[in-house]
Amino acid sequence: MSIVLIAARQEIKSLRREKLAQALLIVFVGMVSLSSFIGWLTKKNVTAIWQKVKYQGLTTAPNPFANVPDLYYLRNTVIYLVLIGALLAIVLGVASILRDRKAHTADLILTRPIDSRSYLLGKLMGIGLWLTTILGFVTLISWMSIALIIGKALAFGDSLHLVAFFAMSLIFLLGFVLLGMICALYSSRETNALLLPISLWSIITFVLPQLGTADHPVSLLNPVPAIANQGGAFSILNSVFSPLSTTEQFKKASSSILGNPDFIGSPTVGITVLALALMVGTFVLLTSKRDRLRRTLDE
Amino acid sequence: MNNTFVIFRKELLDVRRNKFLLLLLTFTLLAVLVSILVSALDFRVKIYAYNKYVSALHSAGSTTVPAPPQLFPLQLLRGSIEYLEILGALFSIVLGYGMIAKEKQKATLGLIFTRPIGRYQFAAGKILALAWTWFLAVLTIFAVVTAVVAIIGNSPLHAIDLYRLLITAGLSWIYLLLWSALAMGLASYTRELGISLVASIVLWLSVVLILPQIGDTMDPDNQVPGGLFNSLQISKKNEVAVLANFAGFDKVRNGIEVSSITKHYERSTFAYLGIKDKFNQKPVSFAFSGTLPNLLSLIFGFFGVILFAILITTRKRLLRR
Numbered sequence: 151m152s153i154v155l156i157a158a159r160q161e162i163k164s165l166r167r168e169k170l171a172q173a174l175l176i177v178f179v180g181m182v183s184l185s186s187f188i189g190w191l192t193k194k195n196v197t198a199i200w201q202k203v204k205y206q207g208l209t210t211a212p213n214p215f216a217n218v219p220d221l222y223y224l225r226n227t228v229i230y231l232v233l234i235g236a237l238l239a240i241v242l243g244v245a246s247i248l249r250d251r252k253a254h255t256a257d258l259i260l261t262r263p264i265d266s267r268s269y270l271l272g273k274l275m276g277i278g279l280w281l282t283t284i285l286g287f288v289t290l291i292s293w294m295s296i297a298l299i300i301g302k303a304l305a306f307g308d309s310l311h312l313v314a315f316f317a318m319s320l321i322f323l324l325g326f327v328l329l330g331m332i333c334a335l336y337s338s339r340e341t342n343a344l345l346l347p348i349s350l351w352s353i354i355t356f357v358l359p360q361l362g363t364a365d366h367p368v369s370l371l372n373p374v375p376a377i378a379n380q381g382g383a384f385s386i387l388n389s390v391f392s393p394l395s396t397t398e399q400f401k402k403a404s405s406s407i408l409g410n411p412d413f414i415g416s417p418t419v420g421i422t423v424l425a426l427a428l429m430v431g432t433f434v435l436l437t438s439k440r441d442r443l444r445r446t447l448d449e
Numbered sequence: 450m451n452n453t454f455v456i457f458r459k460e461l462l463d464v465r466r467n468k469f470l471l472l473l474l475t476f477t478l479l480a481v482l483v484s485i486l487v488s489a490l491d492f493r494v495k496i497y498a499y500n501k502y503v504s505a506l507h508s509a510g511s512t513t514v515p516a517p518p519q520l521f522p523l524q525l526l527r528g529s530i531e532y533l534e535i536l537g538a539l540f541s542i543v544l545g546y547g548m549i550a551k552e553k554q555k556a557t558l559g560l561i562f563t564r565p566i567g568r569y570q571f572a573a574g575k576i577l578a579l580a581w582t583w584f585l586a587v588l589t590i591f592a593v594v595t596a597v598v599a600i601i602g603n604s605p606l607h608a609i610d611l612y613r614l615l616i617t618a619g620l621s622w623i624y625l626l627l628w629s630a631l632a633m634g635l636a637s638y639t640r641e642l643g644i645s646l647v648a649s650i651v652l653w654l655s656v657v658l659i660l661p662q663i664g665d666t667m668d669p670d671n672q673v674p675g676g677l678f679n680s681l682q683i684s685k686k687n688e689v690a691v692l693a694n695f696a697g698f699d700k701v702r703n704g705i706e707v708s709s710i711t712k713h714y715e716r717s718t719f720a721y722l723g724i725k726d727k728f729n730q731k732p733v734s735f736a737f738s739g740t741l742p743n744l745l746s747l748i749f750g751f752f753g754v755i756l757f758a759i760l761i762t763t764r765k766r767l768l769r770r
Contacts, residue, residue, distance in 0.1 A: 170647040177651060181659065188666060195698050196669050196677060202691055209681040214673045226666055233658050237650075341550075342469055344646075345543060349476060352536055357480055360528065364491035367484070367531040371662045372671070379491060412673075 153264050157272020158279060161246060165280050168245045174238040175284065181234060182288050185226035186295035193218070219409040220308050223296050224315070225373040227288075228404045231319050232355060232397045233371070239281070239323040240347045243330020246273050247443070248343055251334070256443040266440035270331070274435070277327050281320060289316045315407045318417070321424045322400045326351065328431030335435070335442045358395040362388025374412050375401040399423040452566045456574025457581070460548065464582050467547075473540045474586050480536060481590060482597060484528030489601040492520055521729060522602030523610060523722040526617075529594060530718050533621055534711050538628045538657050542649045544582065545632030548575045549762070550642050562764045572637075572762035576755060579629045583622055591618040613733065616721045620747065624714040627751045628653070634758035637766055657711045664706030669695075710750045713743040 165171060193215050200213045215222075250256040260266060293312060297303050304312065329347045337343035356367040362384060363376040370376060375398060379388070392398060403420025405413035464470060495518045503514060552558045561571070595614055599606050606614075631652070635645040665671060669692075673680045678688045692699065706712045720736035723729035728736045737744070
């Protein structure tokens with residue numbers, strides 16, 4: 151068996167023992183399962199409000215939710231992927247590298263004629279397979295929840311969009327896995343290894359989009375992508391920083407794939423940015439010196 | 450010298466030597482400042498758009514002049530408070546967790562407890578150090594923020610504005626210390642350090658991000674860009690009357706929001722700074738009475754967590770195997 155597959159298999163085995171990853175996984179799956187229900191409850195409430203207002207003759211506007219697509223119920227899932235999913239991915243990446251550095255297993259493994267790039271690629275592949283299984287499970291839960299809400303099976307086209315959305319989510323999450331792995335390779339302390347990627351995540355999620363849109367941090371947790379502020383220096387800031395915020399790009403591409411009526415645009419730019427982030431991350435990881443894996447932690 | 454004071458002094462020395470912590474605090478300060486600058490820039494864009502609109506009206510021969518956008522300098526702090534809510538809480542966890550983690554990792558606890566230290570002196574020294582560290586950090590952040598807001602606002606801040614900033618700084622100190630004490634208590638409570646870090650991060654994620662987000666998502670007015678009631682062209686008076694028929698749903702939504710201590714901090718500070726229009730340019734006493742339940746929840750939560758940290762961080766629990 152090739153070293154990539156052996157490392158991948160070992161990584162999957164080790165992931166079962168990661169407590170933080172397991173805790174975040176439970177929160178993630180729980181919230182994704184609840185997300186369709188929250189969406190359904192909110193839509194029901196808004197429709198009831200609209201009916202009341204219409205009955206009292208206070209409005210002639212149509213029900214804003216009259217023609218929302220069936221995949222509308224997934225809009226909160228996008229945010230849970232940005233919040234919980236990305237943090238879970240970071241933790242998986244950090245744990246994968248720190249486990250070896252703390253136990254000095256890399257010292258032993260690298261005495262063998264093993265290419266460190268194959269070893270690191272195997273680890274990434276193991277996490278990727280683990281995430282694929284989780285996302286596959288989450289896709290199934292989402293499909294069943296929506297089918298339950300709309301009272302019929304989801305149309306074939308919508309089902310394809312659902313699968314495409316979760317496939318893109320995998321690319322998005324792998325970017326954060328790589329961020330975690332790289333930070334863990336280059337940090338000298340365990341706490342820093344975890345905090346550095348989380349700080350970078352907060353910059354990507356809150357600071358960069360704020361620079362181009364003037365939106366406040368909490369508003370950026372809205373599933374609807376932030377709209378660029380067109381005045382002053384914002385247009386320039388947005389063109390510079392927007393491609394760097396993978397979370398906003400993910401939100402935009404998701405809105406497009408899920409047919410969010412509040413968003414007009416194609417998912418191509420978003421998917422390209424996510425794929426580029428994945429490629430750059432993989433390049434940085436695989437070009438890291440093998441000594442990085444063997445460096446002892448300071449604490 | 451009193452044992453509590455010895456531990457307090459030693460902790461301050463450690464904090465001063467911790468470069469990574471300094472980096473995190475600097476990062477928080479920068480995020481807070483960037484947010485103010487972006488809000489100020491956004492206001493300038495609005496003024497520019499207003500002037501353009503007015504000159505277009507004049508060119509068209511209209512004599513009507515719409516009201517210009519008004520700058521309330523303290524409202525520029527909205528994003529900054531939100532950064533303290535999110536990043537501040539996370540970095541507080543790191544500080545509180547580190548207070549116990551370093552002792553467990555370096556196995557210094559056995560040595561410390563060979564000395565005749567009182568039951569709660571160890572915990573008291575650590576919490577005092579956390580309190581002092583956050584006092585200095587909050588003081589620095591708010592001093593810089595006050596200066597920047599005064600410069601950007603292009604007018605000196607009045608005594609009442611400084612008073613509002615002082616109250617907000619006090620509430621921020623309570624909020625940040627609460628998270629540090631919680632992480633310290635959890636690190637003392639669990640045998641394995643990893644578990645306490647897991648619990649702290651999952652709590653942070655749930656309390657700071659997920660619960661407020663669920664409440665926000667369930668708000669009917671947040672369902673349509675620009676607001677549901679605006680899109681339906683419903684006046685504020687009718688909006689209140691209509692929503693009275695959906696009190697049950699709103700109670701559940703509000704219940705989810707107020708189960709997060711972060712929301713209490715946010716509602717209180719937004720009221721004192723006049724970020725919420727309802728409290729803008731109103732006396733401090735109005736903000737106080739309007740958000741008293743939030744203030745009390747924050748204070749009770751704070752004392753509860755401090756008590757938890759003191760009662761848990763004892764020799765018996767720390768030295769158990």
